[in-house]
Amino acid sequence: QVQLQESGPGLVKPSQTLSLTCTVSGDSSTTNYYYWSWIRQPPGKGLEWMGAIAFGGNTYVSPTLKSRTAISRDTSKNQLILQLSNVTPEDTAVYYCARVPDYGLGYEAYEYWGQGTQVTVSS
Secondary structure (H helix, E strand, O other), rough: EEEEEOOOOOOOOOOOOEEEEEEEEOOOOOOOOOOOEEEEEEOOOOEEEEEEOOHHHHHHHHOOOOOEEEEEOOOOOOOEEEEEEEEEEEEEEEEHHHHHHOOOHHHHHOOEEEEOOEEEOOO
């Protein structure tokens, strides 16, 4: 079994940088042959794929978020890291980390999800 747990601030002010961590535990490592994604869901809307980091360290970011998003990992802690800069209220969402066997697959292919963490952007 694999467990993913997101953590970070629940409230962020506009223009600040949001930093979230996803801790991976169980029978998996961020360097195993998988892709590790960040996905968010704004209130009343569908899932939005933000980006991913591959087992080898390559990163992929949605074109709509590329200028504000950085994805990395700390292999010593088996953690994924998401940084979203210059946030606005439109970035308010539940943020998830999830594991998928390969790049470019639909959400039905994702094997493991974290429980999600609510982030609200407000002054």
